[in-house]
Amino acid sequence: MMKKSLLWLACTCALFASDTELEQLKKQMAQLQQQLSEMQKHIQTLESAPSVTVSDTGSDEEMLEKMASKSEKPSVTTLLPDIALILNGGYTSRNVTNTQYTNASIPGFVNSGDMEIPFNSKNGFNLNYAEVAMSSTVDPYFDANAIFHIHGDGTLEVEEAFFSTRALDYGLRAKVGKFKSAFGRVNEKHHHAWNFEDQELVNNALFGPDGLGGEGAQLQWVAPTPFYLMAGIELFNGNQKQGFSGKESATTAVSYLKTSTDVGNATLLGGISYAQGNSEVQNLNSTGDIIPDSFTSYGKTKIYGADFTLEYPLEGYGSLIWQNELMYRTKDVATMTQKQAGYYSELLYRIDENWATGIRYDELYKNQNEILSVNDLHRTSVKLEYKPFEFSRFRLQYNQDHSRYIDDQAKTIHELMLNYTLELGAHGAHAF
Amino acid sequence: MKKILLVLLYSIPIFASMHVTAAYPYIGELVKAIAHDKAQVNVIASASSDPHFVVPRPSYIGMLRESDLLIINGGGLEIGWIPPLLNQAHNPKIIQGAAGYLDLSSYVKLIDKPASLSRAQGDVHAEGNPHYLFDPYNIPQLAKVIMFKLSTMDPAHKSEYHANYDVFAKHWENKLGQWEKTMAPCRNTQAVQYHELFSYFLKRYGIRTVATIEPLPGISPSSKHTLDIINQIRTDKIGIVLQDDYHEPKTAQFIAAKSGARTIMLSHDVGGQNDTLDKLFDTMVEQTCQR
Ligand SMILES: [Zn+2]
Secondary structure, three states, rough: OOOHHHHHHHHHHHOOOOOHHHHHHHHHHHHHHHHHHHHHHHHHHHHHHOOOOOOOOOOOOHHHHHHHOOOOOOOHHOOOOOOEEEEEEEEEEEEHHHHHHHOEEEOOOOOOOOOOOOOOOEEEEEEEEEEEEEEEEEEEEEEEEEEEEEOOOEEEEEEEEEEEEEEOOOOOEEEEEEEEEOOOOOOOOOOHHOOOOOOHHHHHHHHOOOOOOOEEOOOOOOEOOOOOEEEEEEEEEHHHHHHHOOOOOOOOEEEEEEEEEEOOOOOEEEEEEEEEEEEEEEEEEOOOEEEOOOOOOOEEEEEEEEEEEEEEEOOOOOOOEEEEEEEEEEEEEEEEEEEEEEEEEEEEEOOOEEEEEEEEEEEEEEEOOOOOOOOEEEEEEEEEEEEEOEEEEEEEEEEEEEOEEEEEOOEEEEEEEEEEEEEOOOOOOOOO | OHHHHHHHHHHHHOOOOEEEEOHHHHHHHHHHHHHHHEEEEOOOOOOOOOOOOOOHHHHHHHHHHHOOOEEEEEOOOOOHHHHHHHHOOOOOOOOOOOOOOOHHHHHHHOOOOOOOHHHHHOOOOOOOOHHHHHOOHHHHHHHHHHHHHHHHHHHHHHHHHHHHHHHHHHHHHHHHHHHHHHHHHHHEEEEOOOOOOHHHHHHHOOEEEEEEEOOOOOOOHHHHHHHHHHHHHHHHHOOEEEEEOOOOOOOHHHHHEEEEEEEEEOOOOOOOOOOOOOHHHHHHHHHHOOO
């Protein structure tokens, strides 16, 4: 503004000035301009210098308080819980009908008719869920979380709802409510955080689609070691779908130890887990066959788990992850103690911030049970992921599935799934 | 078992010195400048990775478990990775709101706070631009905050912290004078940057950011947007394109080749060749304003 009017003034003056006067004027103008730009510089410096000037009196604590920029007052809305909405769905194509697929069995693990398929159950379009997740700090002592799934058919499911402590000493934290167990590597993760569109086969066969967990309590301890070492114990109500007895006073206990260390750029992560609870020993009829849904006494179900992950960061946003998990279960039933085991191994390659790919091999390699001993249950999966942005993901996955029987016959299922996952609202921060 | 016990014993500090965890290397440098050997400093992020997306590692949990003080950049920069780490570290001394939780962004004025918020605008920084570290005039202010914090938590070494701060502040004032001189000829010029990462630096020295290579924060470059920038550089005679070292540099190099502008690769934190705060800014100044 000032510059402009000065220029105008200079111009009008110049009309009436002689040549020598003009030279002089030009000189003066240049000087003026220089002064002006120096002034501007000064103003800019003043403007952007830290606005707080502090008188050097008061204790250190008071000084800190004085220095805090007081420009913004927190609004009341910051006291509302963080809310996130996650949409997941897609299009699925299989070489079997919907009825065949839902009535399939995994011999020795899941009987025909007992299979629960919460995600991508139909040929064609599936809306798997709209997940509503809320979390907040309750007070200085507690945090609380609640996660609901509203499924495409309108049913509502409480995935998790729990509170946890903030202020326990000695590296302890307690959690109470309904939640997923931290048994193994993937059990605790929610569907949208899974590496593939479907659950690892051994987790599905042993614990069912919701994984190990339920209403219960947890205590975790982080050791004061220079490397990561964490131990935890959990108690849950027994649940038949998870391979235990769901009868009264049947409790499932879980414990685990996890550790990690960095070797150069790579991160190694390993853990051992153990779960123990009651199994149901059914009645036999006069010919020695099991009477379904009958119950005489409790036996034991024991599950041993081990997991190992190697993570290697690549240039930019890329990374290479090799993840493995092994589980072994013994379960007392009417005529015998079942011995079953399975594992998975997956290799994930994140190419950049937009693209990722991966391959997974699942196998149930030991399957001694009283119904039908089949030992070649396995599945191979490949995926390709595209993330246009941090909060949206499209995933194409192909499975060649040799783990299911249809009408008591082994059947190779080919499935192709194209899925979307969209995250809205509060920043979803993911653990490693 | 014996081994575990030994490890446990080792980790109990014999000399009670403060354990400080810094979210970013530059914070670690400031703590070292103020505390010297009176505090043990651990740094989480590195200069080679995107400060917005630090990959959480379990080893950081061990670090946080043992900390008396956690110092973060704040302004939402760590929102994607600090909360889950804190949640798993089980250390009440350093959780948000505790005395051992220091958010440096509450002591500086953030620029470019968006008037309205929508993710249609990309991954906008809701609280304003959190990359305030690049205004060198903020650095002594941050050092001062850290000095007061350390003095409050560890009053036994208060006089040392104050004395170290004085030395640091004086040294920095000298540097500010030098940089002011070097940057002076570049005042009132224009620049393109990948993300609004160096905005504080450019603003400080009177260089205007006219475009970013990412069409929206967090969105990869598109060919149309890239061509628009090339045209803008040609018509407005823009001299420099600032490129960070974690995004792909190809787009910036392409823009430079087509438009004649100069691409400058800049570190976004202390590390690698720029292993001190001085060098970080020295390089930035030298590279940005070559006359
Ligand atoms: Zn940013």
